[in-house]
Amino acid sequence: MSWKRWTDPLFLGYLLCWGIIHLCRAFHVPTGWLNNHLTDFIAVPVMAHISAAFIAGVIVRRDDYHYPLGYLLFIALYTSVVFEGIMPRLSSVYTGDWMDVAAYFAGALFYYFVHIPILRKGYQHD
Numbered sequence: 001m002s003w004k005r006w007t008d009p010l011f012l013g014y015l016l017c018w019g020i021i022h023l024c025r026a027f028h029v030p031t032g033w034l035n036n037h038l039t040d041f042i043a044v045p046v047m048a049h050i051s052a053a054f055i056a057g058v059i060v061r062r063d064d065y066h067y068p069l070g071y072l073l074f075i076a077l078y079t080s081v082v083f084e085g086i087m088p089r090l091s092s093v094y095t096g097d098w099m100d101v102a103a104y105f106a107g108a109l110f111y112y113f114v115h116i117p118i119l120r121k122g123y124q125h126d
Contacts (some may be wrong), residue, residue, distance in 0.1 A: 004063065005053040006124065010115050014042040029109070044076050045111040066116045072108040079104050081121035 005011065021039050024031045048067055056065035066073075080101040087094035 005049065005056070005119070006118065008049070008122075010118065011046070011049050014046050017042055018046070036097075037099060037103045040100045041107040041110070043079060044072065044104050044107040045115060047079070048072055048108070048111055050073055064120065066119065067111045069108075069113075071109075072112050073105070076104040076108040 017038055021031060021035055023029075025035065048071075052065060052067050055087060056062055083098045084098075084100050088096040
């Protein structure tokens with residue numbers, strides 16, 4: 001398994017943002033819209049990156065494997081249904097919000113049209 005994906009700067013940036021937001025939440029530091037939508041925007045890229053890295057390294061054994069756009073949109077749809085549709089009915093911790101749904105889909109599109117091309121360029125230089 002290649003460690004290149006695990007040390008990818010954008011992926012590490014997603015994790016850093018997530019960590020900072022959760023630290024701010026823990027210490028009750030207001031972060032405004034970042035708290036509400038940044039974590040939703042990076043959710044699909046993080047899930048897709050981790051699962052595609054696993055598939056690339058363990059199942060297909062090709063470092064250049066990436067999800068097609070349809071898979072990423074499905075991840076965004078599934079995440080939207082679960083976290084914005086079902087979970088708010090089961091727990092008051094969750095709130096159904098259309099802006100969160102938009103953030104999931106925007107994150108999927110960002111990952112496909114920005115992140116994956118950057119990864120592909122990196123593999124071409126190896």
